[in-house]
Amino acid sequence: MPDTSKDRKTHLLDRLKRAILTQELRPGADLDEAQLCEDSGLSRTPLREVLRELAGLGYVELRANRGARVSEMSHTTLRDFFLAAPMVYGAILRLAALNATSAQIAALKAAQEEFREALRKGSTTDRTLANNRFHEITGEMAGNIYLLPSFHRLLIDHARISMTFYRPVTPEMAESVSEASQQHDAIIAAIEAGNEATAAQLAEDHWNLSRNQIESFVMPAGMDQPLGTLPRSTSA
Template sequence: MKDAAKQRKTKLYDYLKRAILTLELRPGADLDETQLCDAFELSRTPLREVLRQLSGEGYIELRENRGAWVSEMSYTTLRDFFLAAPMIYGAILRLAAINATPTQIAALKEVQNEFKTSLATDDAAARALNNNRFHEITGEMASNVYLLPSFRRLLIDHARIGMTFYRPNNTDMKENLSEASNQHDAIIKAIEAGDENAAAQLAIDHWNLSRDQIEMFVTPSSLEIPLGSVSMKT
């Protein structure tokens, strides 16, 4: 019974994480706890355990007597993302090159292969999830108690932004995604070689590849309603 309940909790966690990263659940969307309990055959206590875990990781927000909702993406948070991302990505990849284990490198290569498959099949959701997992692993490699929570929060919004404006429907966008994949390969090589300077430079290059789109995206005229509410709940 305990194993079955644990599996249902894992399924709920995986569902909510995927739904948030792929915008199936929009920023600011309320979570219906009764519906989730019924759908995953969980009582309120294990449900709240999953929600607290996701809250700690930055996927959702919890407030007393207000329930749970998907983390917001406001103009302010997106601009903060734009400012912080290049610094944190650079630090993460530098530390990844120093601390990565062979097992982690093998996992990174496996996810990169899945990322390439998602590009070939034009599966936007799989692409976003595989890209997110690729960078999650680099964060695990870095193994820094101070950087990792901020990095994970950045990855959530990076995936959601990507689901909004990355659409490989023209030559420039397809070339951008192809170059991103090539940079992933180069990142793996730099980490495998333990070359922290090359890894840090690749972080800058990788960021610059999407910087223009992100900068356009956080401009008010480019931010569209489908992202969800741009006002913060109080």
């Protein structure tokens, strides 16, 4: 089938999301629109449609007369993130336990299997994206139009922080990663049983694992990936 502008837009959207979630494109990095047009085969108008969609989801910031940049992660935004995340995650899992369908539970179990496989054999990126997908499905289960935008925005920064969490450098960090997988299993069981109180408590417990890694993320040693640019696509 011929490559279409819609296909190229979708491909670029997915590439940019992945690059931002995994810090291949670092927080605050400027996006070179001319280079993105060349790499993606898109003209300026469809490119800007992609950037507007990313901005609406919280991945990028659009600045008048200055172009787009990856959403920042400053000490201020991290403070807000750590204040809001446990409340939103708790509400999401509580609603997931109330509303999850059998098909969604099956999808969550499949996502957990992919997460386990990523922990066994995958890279830091594989682990981060598999964890992100697990939590995305809990948001789908909750199905609340007021919570979901905030939850999706939190997941972006959660994934970026997880690039440190899922690159354990001490035995204690490795133990936390293993515990995260066990908590995923417990979350699935609580949702499948419709136990909203247990699900909400597990959200807090699960959140505390990530919270304990905040110092390693904000200190320079936790941010040791080089400032990069999005590699050129090898696909048409």
